[in-house]
Amino acid sequence: MLELFEALLYSTLDAAPALVFAAVGATFSERSGVVNVGVEGMMRAGAFAAAVAALVMPTPLGVLCGMVAGTGVAAIHAVLCIRGRADQVVSGIALNLVMLALGTFLLEALFTPSGSTSIAQLSRWTLPGFDKVPLLRALHNHSALTYLAMVLPFVAHAAVYRTPWGLRLRAVGEKPAAVAVMGVSVAQLRYTGVLISGALAGLGGAVLSTATLDRFEHHMPSGLGFMAVAAMIFGRWTPLGAAGAAAFFAFGNALRIGLTSSLPEISHYLPQGVLLALPYVLTLVVLAWQGKGASSAPAALGVPYNSERR
Amino acid sequence: MLAVSLSLLLCFGAVALTRGSFITAVKAFAAMTAGAFGDWPRFFEKGAWSAVLGPWGETGNKAALLTLTGLSVAVAFRVGLFNIGAQGQLMMGAITAAVLGAKLELPGPLHLVICLLGAALAGAAYAALAAYLKLARGVHEVISTIMLNWVAVSVVENWWVTGPLRASASGDNSISGTDQIHPSAELPLLLGAASRLNLGFALALLLAFALYLWLTGATRGFEWKVVGLSAAAAETSGIAVKRRVFEAFALAGAFAGMAGAVLILGTEHKYPPALATPYGFDGIAMALLGQGNPLGVFATALFFGGLRAGGTRLQLFGVHKSFPELIQGLALLLVAAPWAWARLLNRSWRRA
Numbered sequence: 219m220l221e222l223f224e225a226l227l228y229s230t231l232d233a234a235p236a237l238v239f240a241a242v243g244a245t246f247s248e249r250s251g252v253v254n255v256g257v258e259g260m261m262r263a264g265a266f267a268a269a270v271a272a273l274v275m276p277t278p279l280g281v282l283c284g285m286v287a288g289t290g291v292a293a294i295h296a297v298l299c300i301r302g303r304a305d306q307v308v309s310g311i312a313l314n315l316v317m318l319a320l321g322t323f324l325l326e327a328l329f330t331p332s333g334s335t336s337i338a339q340l341s342r343w344t345l346p347g348f349d350k351v352p353l354l355r356a357l358h359n360h361s362a363l364t365y366l367a368m369v370l371p372f373v374a375h376a377a378v379y380r381t382p383w384g385l386r387l388r389a390v391g392e393k394p395a396a397v398a399v400m401g402v403s404v405a406q407l408r409y410t411g412v413l414i415s416g417a418l419a420g421l422g423g424a425v426l427s428t429a430t431l432d433r434f435e436h437h438m439p440s441g442l443g444f445m446a447v448a449a450m451i452f453g454r455w456t457p458l459g460a461a462g463a464a465a466f467f468a469f470g471n472a473l474r475i476g477l478t479s480s481l482p483e484i485s486h487y488l489p490q491g492v493l494l495a496l497p498y499v500l501t502l503v504v505l506a507w508q509g510k511g512a513s514s515a516p517a518a519l520g521v522p523y524n525s526e527r528r
Numbered sequence: 529m530l531a532v533s534l535s536l537l538l539c540f541g542a543v544a545l546t547r548g549s550f551i552t553a554v555k556a557f558a559a560m561t562a563g564a565f566g567d568w569p570r571f572f573e574k575g576a577w578s579a580v581l582g583p584w585g586e587t588g589n590k591a592a593l594l595t596l597t598g599l600s601v602a603v604a605f606r607v608g609l610f611n612i613g614a615q616g617q618l619m620m621g622a623i624t625a626a627v628l629g630a631k632l633e634l635p636g637p638l639h640l641v642i643c644l645l646g647a648a649l650a651g652a653a654y655a656a657l658a659a660y661l662k663l664a665r666g667v668h669e670v671i672s673t674i675m676l677n678w679v680a681v682s683v684v685e686n687w688w689v690t691g692p693l694r695a696s697a698s699g700d701n702s703i704s705g706t707d708q709i710h711p712s713a714e715l716p717l718l719l720g721a722a723s724r725l726n727l728g729f730a731l732a733l734l735l736a737f738a739l740y741l742w743l744t745g746a747t748r749g750f751e752w753k754v755v756g757l758s759a760a761a762a763e764t765s766g767i768a769v770k771r772r773v774f775e776a777f778a779l780a781g782a783f784a785g786m787a788g789a790v791l792i793l794g795t796e797h798k799y800p801p802a803l804a805t806p807y808g809f810d811g812i813a814m815a816l817l818g819q820g821n822p823l824g825v826f827a828t829a830l831f832f833g834g835l836r837a838g839g840t841r842l843q844l845f846g847v848h849k850s851f852p853e854l855i856q857g858l859a860l861l862l863v864a865a866p867w868a869w870a871r872l873l874n875r876s877w878r879r880a
Contacts, residue, residue, distance in 0.1 A: 312857055495683050498679045
C-alpha cells in the first residue's frame with residue numbers, strides 16, 4: 219500500500235510540473251484582465267523550441283529557449299488584445315490553431331512526422347539520504363524543474379498578494395480605470411501579466427519535451443494547456459489554488475494510469491474513459507456548485523481597456 | 529477576404545523557404561488548387577470527368593462539415609455566446625448516428641432521416657447541458673464547453689467506441705471502431721461513382737439558407753439578435769432572454785450534431801477509433817471568417833474545404849497536409865485583429 223502510494227506520488231511529481239507552470243502562469247494573465255485560452259499554443263511553442271534548441275546547446279539552455287518561445291507567442295496575444303483590443307478568446311483560439319499547425323508543419327519539415335530527434339534529457343537530481351526513506355523516496359530523482367514547480371507557486375502567490383506590483387496587477391484586472399487614475403499604466407501591467415503567462419506556459423511545454431520525454435512529439439501538449447486553464451479557474455484565479463488544482467489533476471491522471479496498470483481488472487467496473495473524464499466532470503460540478511455569487515473571476519476579465527471610454 | 533489572401537501569401541513564402549525553391553512552391557500551390565477545384569487541364573486534354581468531379585466531391589464533403597460546425601458557432605454568436613463545444617457536440621452526434629445507423633433496421637429514406645434527427649438531438653442535448661450550466665449556475669460557456677469537449681472525447685472514444693459499442697469481430701479480421709452502418713442509413717452520392725460528393729453537401733447548403741432566412745426573416749431570429757446585442761434591452765422589451773439563449777444554444781448543438789451525422793453517414797460509415805480532424809474547432813474559424821452570416825459561413829467553408837481537399841496533394845511535394853489549417857489559423861489571427869493589419873496597410877499606402 220505504502221509502495222503503491224509512493225509510486226503514485228512519484229509519477230505525480232514527474233507529470234505535474236508542466237501543468238503547474240502553465241496554470242500558475244495563466245493566473246498572471248487573467249489577473250491582469252486578459253483571458254488566456256492560448257496557453258495550449260504557448261506550451262506547444264515552448265515544447266518545440268526547447269526540444270529543437272537542446273539539439274545544439276545544453277538542455278537547460280534549451281529550456282530557456284522554450285520559455286522565450288512561449289513568451290513570443292504570448293507577445294502576439296498581448297499586442298492583439300491590449301493594443302488591438304481584439305476579442306481575447308478569439309485571439310487565443312487563433313494562436314492555438316496556428317501553433318498546432320505550425321508545430322506539425324515545422325516538425326515535418328525538419329524531422330520525422332512523429333517526433334523530433336532525441337536530445338539529452340534534463341539530468342535528474344539525487345537527493346542524498348532521500349533514497350533510503352520510504353515515501354520520501356518519491357521526492358528523489360526528479361529533474362530540477364519538478365523542484366522549481368514546488369517552489370514557484372509560493373513565490374508567485376507572494377508576488378501577487380504581498381507586493382505593491384501584485385496589488386496593481388490585481389487592481390488592473392478588477393477596475394483598470396482606477397489604476398489609470400493612479401497614474402499607473404494599464405497596458406504595461408497587462409503586457410507584463412500576459413508575458414509572464416507565456417514564459418511559464420513555455421516552461422511548462424519545455425518540461426514535456428526535455429524532462430518528461432526527450433523529444434518533441436507531434437501531439438504535444440495534447441490538451442494540457444486547456445487543463446491548465448481549467449486548473450486556474452478551479453483554483454479560483456490564485457497561484458496557489460491553480461497549482462493545487464494542477465497537482466490534483468496530475469495526481470488523478472497518475473492514479474488512473476497506476477490503477478489500470480496494477481489492477482487491470484478494474485476496467486471491467488470502471489472504463490478507462492470514465493476515469494479520463496473524471497477531472498473534467500469534477501471541474502464542472504465544482505463550478506456549478508460555486509454558482510454565480512461565488513465566482514472570483516477578475517471583474518474586468520476579457521474587457522479591453524479603452525482610456526477614451528470610462 | 530484580405531485576411532485570407534494575406535495568409536495564403538505568407539504560407540506560400542513558408543513553402544518556398546522550407547522547400548528551398550520558388551518553383552516547387554508554385555507547383556505545390558498549383559497541385560493544391562487542382563486538388564481543390566478540379567484538375568481542369570487534365571479534363572480538357574482527356575475529357576476525364578473524374579479529374580474534375582473527384583476533387584469537387586472531396587471539397588464538397590469537407591465544406592459540408594465545415595459549414596455545419598460553422599453555423600453552430602455562428603448561431604451561438606447570435607445570442608452572444610461562444611460555442612467552443614462544437615467538437616464535443618459533433619462527437620455526440622456522430623456516435624448517435626453511428627449507433628442508430630448500425631442497430632436500427634428501417635427502409636431507406638426513413639432510416640437516414642431518423643439518424644440525422646437523432647444526431648441533431650444528441651448534439652442539442654449536449655449543448656443544452658452547457659446552456660443550463662450557464663443560465664442556471666452561471667458557469668461561463670467557454671469553460672463548460674471546453675470541459676464538455678474533453679468529457680466527450682473520454683467517454684465516446686475511450687469508453688463507448690472501444691468498449692460496449694466496439695464492432696464485433698467478423699471472421700479473422702479484427703475491426704476497430706463501431707459496426708458499419710446499414711446502406712439504408714448512408715447519405716446517397718450526388719454525382720455517381722466519379723465523385724464522393726454526398727447529400728450532406730446539399731443538406732449543409734440548405735441549412736445555411738434556412739438559417740439565413742430564419743435569422744433575417746423570422747421574429748424569433750430577430751429576438752435572438754436583440755438578446756445578443758443587448759440582453760438588458762431585450763429584457764425590457766419583453767423578450768424571454770434566458771429561453772431565447774437556451775433555444776439558440778440548443779440549435780447550435782443540433783447543427784454540430786448534424787455535422788457529426790454527415791461525417792459518419794456520408795464518408796466514414798462507422799465511428800472510427802478516433803475522429804482525426806477537429807471540425808468542431810474549425811467551425812469557430814468558419815463563423816468568424818464568415819462574420820456570423822450563414823451564407824458567409826458557407827462561402828468560407830467552401831473555400832477552406834477546397835484548401836483541405838487540395839492540401840492532401842501538397843504531401844507529394846513534401847509539405848504536410850496540415851498546411852490549410854495553418855492558413856486558416858493565420859487568417860483567423862488576422863481577423864482577430866483587423867486593427868493590426870489595417871494599420872500596416874495604411875502605413876505602406878501612405879509611403880507610396
